Amino acid sequence: MSEPKEGVVVAEGDKFFLDLAGSRVELLPQMMGGVDNLKSLAGQKVEILYSEPTRFVVGLQAGRRPPILCYYQPGPYWQRTAEAEPAPQYHLVITDEAGIRRPIILCYVPAPELVKGIEYEVRRNLANRLLQEGYISADVHEKILGGRSAT
Amino acid sequence: MWGAPSAPVPAGADGEMSTREIRDLVDALRAEAPVENLALSGGEPLLRDDLPEIVAFLRQRGIAPVIITNGALLTAAKVEALRDAVNFEITLFSYRPAVHDELAGRRGAWSGAIDAMANLRNAGRDFVAVFVATRLNYMDLEKTAELAIAVGAYGLMYNRVNVSAHNLRHAGRLLPAPGMIRENLDALEAIGEKYGLAIAVTVVVEPCVVDVRCYKHIHFGWCPLAGENAYFTIDPSGNVRICNHSPVLLGNIRRGGFGAIYRNHAYVRRFRDTWPAECAGCEPELKAICRGGCKAASEQCYGTLARVDPFVTISRTLAG
Numbered sequence: 001m002s003e004p005k006e007g008v009v010v011a012e013g014d015k016f017f018l019d020l021a022g023s024r025v026e027l028l029p030q031m032m033g034g035v036d037n038l039k040s041l042a043g044q045k046v047e048i049l050y051s052e053p054t055r056f057v058v059g060l061q062a063g064r065r066p067p068i069l070c071y072y073q074p075g076p077y078w079q080r081t082a083e084a085e086p087a088p089q090y091h092l093v094i095t096d097e098a099g100i101r102r103p104i105i106l107c108y109v110p111a112p113e114l115v116k117g118i119e120y121e122v123r124r125n126l127a128n129r130l131l132q133e134g135y136i137s138a139d140v141h142e143k144i145l146g147g148r149s150a151t
Numbered sequence: 152m153w154g155a156p157s158a159p160v161p162a163g164a165d166g167e168m169s170t171r172e173i174r175d176l177v178d179a180l181r182a183e184a185p186v187e188n189l190a191l192s193g194g195e196p197l198l199r200d201d202l203p204e205i206v207a208f209l210r211q212r213g214i215a216p217v218i219i220t221n222g223a224l225l226t227a228a229k230v231e232a233l234r235d236a237v238n239f240e241i242t243l244f245s246y247r248p249a250v251h252d253e254l255a256g257r258r259g260a261w262s263g264a265i266d267a268m269a270n271l272r273n274a275g276r277d278f279v280a281v282f283v284a285t286r287l288n289y290m291d292l293e294k295t296a297e298l299a300i301a302v303g304a305y306g307l308m309y310n311r312v313n314v315s316a317h318n319l320r321h322a323g324r325l326l327p328a329p330g331m332i333r334e335n336l337d338a339l340e341a342i343g344e345k346y347g348l349a350i351a352v353t354v355v356v357e358p359c360v361v362d363v364r365c366y367k368h369i370h371f372g373w374c375p376l377a378g379e380n381a382y383f384t385i386d387p388s389g390n391v392r393i394c395n396h397s398p399v400l401l402g403n404i405r406r407g408g409f410g411a412i413y414r415n416h417a418y419v420r421r422f423r424d425t426w427p428a429e430c431a432g433c434e435p436e437l438k439a440i441c442r443g444g445c446k447a448a449s450e451q452c453y454g455t456l457a458r459v460d461p462f463v464t465i466s467r468t469l470a471g
Contacts, residue, residue, distance in 0.1 A: 014210075015210075035213050090172055118300055118346055119347060120305070122346070123300065123302075123303060124300040124301075126297050127301040128319060129297075130246070130297060135246055135294050135298070136298065137393055138245065140265065142302050143265060143266070144265065144268075144269060144302040144303075145301075146269055146273060146296070
């Protein structure tokens with residue numbers, strides 16, 4: 001998978017985005033240390049560091065020896081790549097240019113707190129089993145698997 | 152976290168707030184307290200036509216709006232209109248339509264909830280399925296959770312039915328016995344381990360009833376005692392309560408600031424400081440976890456904070 005190495009924090013009106021090679025992910029102030037923090041990062045190029053594809057971590061970091069300011073989860077960009085290439089559980093660590101290139105992870109957060117969504121294959125298998133075992137009807141089965149975009 | 156509009160409320164004298172009044176209220180709250188999250192509940196919040204406007208306003212103010220709904224009105228168009236909500240909580244009582252409809256009190260309620268979840272999933276939105284456990288549906292938990300996951304829920308919330316003044320006389324027939332709750336938590340623990348999704352229990356299960364310390368994949372919520380991370384509730388008329396289960400009106404936010412209530416209200420202080428008499432002999436480790444259980448339920452049922460949550464006493468009499 002092609003992974004952007006850097007992005008730009010963009011402010012538009014009251015909203016903030018991380019521009020990743022033309023693909024935008026909204027940054028929620030309440031998860032990013034607040035509006036003031038994002039305002040201070042607006043317009044700046046930020047480096048994207050990748051943690052191991054394991055089920056933990058990470059944060060938006062700025063400055064040297066920074067505290068973890070907030071946690072960030074894979075957004076729509078990552079959902080799309082995850083569909084093309086199932087299984088990765090990537091998380092991001094974002095630092096500014098002056099940040100530590102291999103940031104010190106100050107804390108670990110269990111994946112369920114961060115990772116949202118169950119992969120489509122898992123959902124489909126579950127739905128198939130519920131149908132085969134008679135817990136749901138064919139109509140409901142079709143309805144609950146009607147789209148692929150949820151995860 | 153500060154919560155807002157909520158569950159069944161005592162009738163306010165002033166009528167529902169207008170959109171403008173809600174906007175002013177939010178700004179006034181932000182000036183007095185670090186509002187981070189705001190849950191919009193009911194009744195049914197989607198009955199308000201201005202809900203998208205309110206939700207967008209909250210996001211503009213840096214507050215994460217959560218919508219708690221039965222899903223009946225959550226059409227694909229409404230999901231799109233509510234694009235600024237960060238999360239939805241939808242009740243799913245059972246994988247069996249008839250059981251869900253019976254507990255919801257409305258035919259077709261189950262289909263509405265499933266349609267709403269599918270609409271959210273199709274739009275790529277986050278939602279949590281909420282299972283309220285009673286004696287009538289506790290046995291459906293595992294399959295209901297699997298159904299919710301199959302539809303696309305990213306998390307599950309499990310709440311035993313809470314005892315109130317309204318359902319106290321039915322408590323023996325409604326409340327799941329400790330063994331039933333244990334059975335449910337065991338199932339949720341296995342689901343959490345297997346699927347790695349977030350599972351939360353937000354109505355207190357007192358550890359003297361079921362020892363919850365063994366569950367590593369379930370997050371248990373405890374009463375914040377009207378302190379840090381409290382979820383104060385503001386009803387559509389502006390009346391303030393300690394939480395959505397408390398029957399005690401602390402004042403009206405349209406006639407006075409929230410800060411005065413939070414800092415100085417005698418009832419708030421009593422709520423923080425009162426320990427139920429029955430907890431006196433409890434081991435310190437359990438007391439530290441439990442914080443006296445759900446005092447709002449005691450207030451509802453007995454009119455006092457000094458007695459233990461009726462769930463604790465009633466559960467001792469329940470078979471199963």
